[in-house]
Amino acid sequence: MFSDRQPREFLEPAVLARLAGVPLLSRRPMVGNVSGRHASPHRGSSVEFAEYRKYVPGDDLRRLDWRAFGRSDRFYVKEYEADTNLRLCLVLDTSGSMGYGSTSPAAGSSQPLTKIAYARRICGTLAYLASQQGDAVGVSCAAEEIVRTLPPRRSPAHLRLVFDVLEEARPQGTTGLPEVLHELAETVRQRALVVVVSDLFVPTEELAGAFGHLKFRRHDVAVFHLLDPQEIGFQFQRPTRFLDLEGGGAIFADPVEIADRYHAAVTAYLEAIRQLVLESGIDYHRVLTDEPYEQVLARFLVGRAAGRGLR
Amino acid sequence: MTFLQPWVLAALPLIGLPLIIHLINQRRFQTVPWAATMFLAAAKALSSGYSRLRHWLIMLLRMLAVAGVILAVGRPLSRGWLALAGGARPDTAVVILDRSPSMQARDPAAPGTKLATGRRQLADSLETLAPSRCLYVGGGDRPVEIPPAALDDLPAAGPAAAAADIPGMLQTAYDHIRENAAGTAEVWICSDGRANDWAIEEGGWAGLRDAFAKLPQQVRFQLLAFDEPVPGNLAVRVTEARLERRAGTRELLVSVAVSRSDAAGAAGGDEPETVPIRFEIDGVTTVVDLKLAGRETILANHPLPLGRGEAVRGWGRVSIPADPCEADNDFYFVFDEPAPRVTMVVADEAAVERVLRLIASIPPSKELAARGELVPASGLATAPWDEAAALLWQGPLPAGRDAELVEAFLARGGQVIFFPPEAGGGTTFAGVSWGEWLDFSEPQQPEQWRPDADLLANTVAGNALPVGELEVRRVRGLNGEVVPLASLPDGSPLLTRLPDGRGVYFCTTLPRPQDSTLAREGIVLYALVQRAIDRGLEPLAGARQVAAGPEASFLIAGEQGDSRWQRVAGASEPVSTEAGLHAGIYARKGRLVAVNRPLAEDAAGILATERIDGLFRGLSYTRITGQAGQSDSIVQEIWRAFLIAMLLALVGEGLLSLPRRRMTPRPSAVPLEAAA
Numbered sequence: 001m002f003s004d005r006q007p008r009e010f011l012e013p014a015v016l017a018r019l020a021g022v023p024l025l026s027r028r029p030m031v032g033n034v035s036g037r038h039a040s041p042h043r044g045s046s047v048e049f050a051e052y053r054k055y056v057p058g059d060d061l062r063r064l065d066w067r068a069f070g071r072s073d074r075f076y077v078k079e080y081e082a083d084t085n086l087r088l089c090l091v092l093d094t095s096g097s098m099g100y101g102s103t104s105p106a107a108g109s110s111q112p113l114t115k116i117a118y119a120r121r122i123c124g125t126l127a128y129l130a131s132q133q134g135d136a137v138g139v140s141c142a143a144e145e146i147v148r149t150l151p152p153r154r155s156p157a158h159l160r161l162v163f164d165v166l167e168e169a170r171p172q173g174t175t176g177l178p179e180v181l182h183e184l185a186e187t188v189r190q191r192a193l194v195v196v197v198s199d200l201f202v203p204t205e206e207l208a209g210a211f212g213h214l215k216f217r218r219h220d221v222a223v224f225h226l227l228d229p230q231e232i233g234f235q236f237q238r239p240t241r242f243l244d245l246e247g248g249g250a251i252f253a254d255p256v257e258i259a260d261r262y263h264a265a266v267t268a269y270l271e272a273i274r275q276l277v278l279e280s281g282i283d284y285h286r287v288l289t290d291e292p293y294e295q296v297l298a299r300f301l302v303g304r305a306a307g308r309g310l311r
Numbered sequence: 312m313t314f315l316q317p318w319v320l321a322a323l324p325l326i327g328l329p330l331i332i333h334l335i336n337q338r339r340f341q342t343v344p345w346a347a348t349m350f351l352a353a354a355k356a357l358s359s360g361y362s363r364l365r366h367w368l369i370m371l372l373r374m375l376a377v378a379g380v381i382l383a384v385g386r387p388l389s390r391g392w393l394a395l396a397g398g399a400r401p402d403t404a405v406v407i408l409d410r411s412p413s414m415q416a417r418d419p420a421a422p423g424t425k426l427a428t429g430r431r432q433l434a435d436s437l438e439t440l441a442p443s444r445c446l447y448v449g450g451g452d453r454p455v456e457i458p459p460a461a462l463d464d465l466p467a468a469g470p471a472a473a474a475a476d477i478p479g480m481l482q483t484a485y486d487h488i489r490e491n492a493a494g495t496a497e498v499w500i501c502s503d504g505r506a507n508d509w510a511i512e513e514g515g516w517a518g519l520r521d522a523f524a525k526l527p528q529q530v531r532f533q534l535l536a537f538d539e540p541v542p543g544n545l546a547v548r549v550t551e552a553r554l555e556r557r558a559g560t561r562e563l564l565v566s567v568a569v570s571r572s573d574a575a576g577a578a579g580g581d582e583p584e585t586v587p588i589r590f591e592i593d594g595v596t597t598v599v600d601l602k603l604a605g606r607e608t609i610l611a612n613h614p615l616p617l618g619r620g621e622a623v624r625g626w627g628r629v630s631i632p633a634d635p636c637e638a639d640n641d642f643y644f645v646f647d648e649p650a651p652r653v654t655m656v657v658a659d660e661a662a663v664e665r666v667l668r669l670i671a672s673i674p675p676s677k678e679l680a681a682r683g684e685l686v687p688a689s690g691l692a693t694a695p696w697d698e699a700a701a702l703l704w705q706g707p708l709p710a711g712r713d714a715e716l717v718e719a720f721l722a723r724g725g726q727v728i729f730f731p732p733e734a735g736g737g738t739t740f741a742g743v744s745w746g747e748w749l750d751f752s753e754p755q756q757p758e759q760w761r762p763d764a765d766l767l768a769n770t771v772a773g774n775a776l777p778v779g780e781l782e783v784r785r786v787r788g789l790n791g792e793v794v795p796l797a798s799l800p801d802g803s804p805l806l807t808r809l810p811d812g813r814g815v816y817f818c819t820t821l822p823r824p825q826d827s828t829l830a831r832e833g834i835v836l837y838a839l840v841q842r843a844i845d846r847g848l849e850p851l852a853g854a855r856q857v858a859a860g861p862e863a864s865f866l867i868a869g870e871q872g873d874s875r876w877q878r879v880a881g882a883s884e885p886v887s888t889e890a891g892l893h894a895g896i897y898a899r900k901g902r903l904v905a906v907n908r909p910l911a912e913d914a915a916g917i918l919a920t921e922r923i924d925g926l927f928r929g930l931s932y933t934r935i936t937g938q939a940g941q942s943d944s945i946v947q948e949i950w951r952a953f954l955i956a957m958l959l960a961l962v963g964e965g966l967l968s969l970p971r972r973r974m975t976p977r978p979s980a981v982p983l984e985a986a987a
Contacts, residue, residue: 096346097346097347098346099344099346100344100345100346100347115346199346199347201346201347201349228346231346231347231350236341236343238339238340238341239336239337239339239340239341240340240341240342240343241340241341241342241343242343242344242345242348242351243342243343243344243345244345244348245344245345245346246346246348248348250342251345251348251351251352251355252340253351253354253355254362257362258351258354258355258362261353261354262350262351262353262354264354265349265350265353265354266347266350269349269350
């Protein structure tokens with residue numbers, strides 16, 4: 001499929017093969033232009049019965065339920081669910097904070113696994129899986145604004161472009177994720193599965209507004225909240241000068257001295273995120289980057305498959 | 312603060328060591344790229360105030376701990392909380408003790424007199440300080456080297472009846488320090504600050520202060536001041552002991568003055584305080600109750616019968632009950648038949664000779680015998696020098712053999728009044744010679760004279776002599792150093808004396824009508840001549856009262872061998888070589904001398920703190936207030952306190968450095984999939 005290019009670092013064939021058995025499903029009906037694996041708000045010709053409807057002149061007589069006519073002496077038309085494809089919009093946070101990583105990567109690499117590398121793997125795998133089941137895949141790189149974007153397409157060539165975008169994404173600049181999500185909510189007209197992969201280092205109230213906006217536009221929103229274990233544990237011993245990856249200057253601190261208050265701040269933040277998730281109903285996954293991404297995606301896919309039909 | 316090992320203080324800059332280590336640690340920080348700065352900023356904002364304070368407290372406590380170690384090793388000494396002075400261990404310590412009677416006052420609530428407390432505290436302090444040399448100045452010409460601990464038991468440092476000569480002892484200390492070129496010296500003065508002991512009105516203080524200031528070595532002064540007043544103290548004194556014969560019996564009329572240290576009783580309570588006065592003569596004791604009124608109460612001419620025996624010379628003692636100061640509760644007195652008042656008159660002018668002999672022949676009391684002996688200038692060798700009390704000399708000043716006779720007469724205690732010769736007078740006596748006659752166009756009246764002391768002093772009743780009513784037409788000038796006792800308006804002296812303390816007076820005019828009204832207004836001339844005779848009689852009298860001090864020492868210690876003075880009564884302390892400094896009765900060949908504390912000891916007040924402090928202005932000086940009976944040492948090693956302070960600082964540092972109890976659980980405990 002990608003014989004003209006080197007293998008992508010963020011794609012692992014073994015993982016792709018194992019995850020391919022679980023479909024990527026939407027939790028909301030999608031409006032697609034071709035038949036697919038996702039529920040559609042419209043009635044279609046699938047084998048899954050949807051409802052009875054009174055016959056009106058002009059209806060296809062082949063769809064009359066003669067048995068119902070025999071029992072009730074009335075004409076009813078039998079309707080079935082329509083299956084369609086979905087638009088997968090991947091939103092990759094490429095702000096400077098995504099360049100942080102402290103966990104050891106796979107054997108053979110000396111560089112720590114950064115959050116953006118982890119995010120690439122999630123996005124790449126999801127793009128591949130969606131493409132494989134005939135869904136359209138697009139990607140938007142978000143820093144202070146949308147750095148680069150590809151609208152959802154179904155073609156294999158487009159998938160390669162998506163991979164290129166993921167590969168070339170570099171962490172830099174400040175985070176403007178809420179603004180980016182607002183912009184996407186306005187620009188993506190049709191219903192889509194919007195997958196946000198970010199560390200969400202923005203005020204939670206701004207995030208709530210952005211997620212609400214996406215929900216209002218009937219998008220299915222899923223969030224992979226990437227956190228480095230060190231960002232949670234804050235296990236430093238010596239006085240340290242912390243350089244802000246988003247260009248906010250340096251902060252000198254004795255970690256032993258401020259660890260308690262740091263943890264308190266993190267706990268408060270996570271609690272606020274939890275409240276946001278409960279209120280907005282988004283599909284939220286908190287991910288520590290020391291967890292294999294395959295597990296994360298498997299949990300994500302299985303959860304969606306198990307929740308199929310929830311509308 | 313004083314340190315026994317001050318060189319250790321050179322390590323004091325090490326106090327900054329914790330700060331330097333802290334700064335080095337600050338420089339050894341690691342730099343980490345960080346994403347979650349929003350939490351970091353929040354944590355820093357919450358912690359900055361207390362954290363900074365805690366850091367500074369830890370730093371301060373560490374520095375205090377280092378300082379505590381250094382100061383403790385330096386062996387600091389405490390000199391009382393109110394008197395912390397700088398300085399190190401002295402090479403020489405000079406102790407000056409005020410042993411005057413007032414230093415024997417005690418606090419009723421505590422044992423020990425001021426002097427005993429001061430001696431013990433000084434001994435303890437000097438033992439702690441351990442100077443290379445410890446010298447004691449007890450009033451002698453030279454300091455005595457003693458071990459510090461011996462000060463507490465030194466007989467020469469015991470109580471005395473004489474006033475302390477603080478400036479004189481300081482001069483002795485100065486001479487020693489200057490001559491021996493001692494290193495750092497510390498002069499310890501223990502005194503109760505009585506005005507008569509310090510004599511600040513006399514002119515030597517400024518010179519003494521300047522002399523100390525100019526010494527090349529450092530001299531520090533430590534004054535251990537026991538200047539608390541002694542309330543309720545009474546002092547008894549015999550002002551006169553006079554023999555009288557009545558109906559064939561003899562009576563001793565004794566006048567006693569009782570003074571009190573404060574005016575509490577004088578302010579007037581409902582019931583005047585009564586003090587039993589105890590008279591003791593020849594083992595016979597008589598007690599008389601005296602009601603006190605005011606600051607001083609006088610029992611005048613209290614008669615004590617002596618019987619019909621022939622012996623008239625004797626001694627006695629007056630005492631009052633014990634009170635805060637025992638040294639002024641006793642007073643010794645002697646009595647005797649008065650000696651004949653023999654006066655030698657040498658005069659060139661017949662008119663002058665008549666006047667002088669007449670004045671010398673009239674006794675002040677009819678019971679006394681007085682005689683004026685005219686001595687021709689050529690017959691001086693055969694004159695009654697041994698029995699004369701005074702010499703009135705009008706003519707050229709004596710020279711040669713005559714001068715030697717007069718000098719011997721003066722050395723025996725005789726008094727001489729010189730009157731100017733009409734002509735001539737080029738000779739010099741004791742550095743003084745007559746000048747030229749000065750005639751005044753108008754009679755001059757003296758404007759200034761000394762009414763407080765010497766021949767022109769006010770009477771016992773307090774009345775002034777009519778010196779100002781004299782009229783003087785001629786005076787003869789004087790060349791040489793003299794002390795004026797009376798002066799005319801133009802500054803010319805009328806009566807002067809030699810400054811050496813001997814009884815040599817110069818009257819610059821003559822008792823003739825053309826010269827002055829000394830003869831016509833004879834009271835002044837009579838009074839000064841009779842007073843001179845009184846003074847001259849004192850060494851001749853069989854019984855004599857002297858104030859304890861150098862004069863008494865000179866008198867009693869002056870004769871050695873078989874004719875030494877023997878102490879026949881006195882306080883319990885042993886007779887020492889300083890007999891003249893201890894109150895008591897001394898006898899030699901039938902003659903008696905009563906030695907008592909000086910009059911000033913009863914009258915002098917305590918000098919204000921600032922007045923004494925002013926005497927040491929410009930010098931290194933520390934004042935330590937002592938209290939009679941105080942058991943604390945004034946100098947103590949306090950390194951333990953610094954060690955305890957260091958330990959406390961370390962404990963505090965440890966407590967502050969402990970990691971605080973974790974209040975917030977690690978966020979990893981929060982479920983990761985809140986919405987899953």
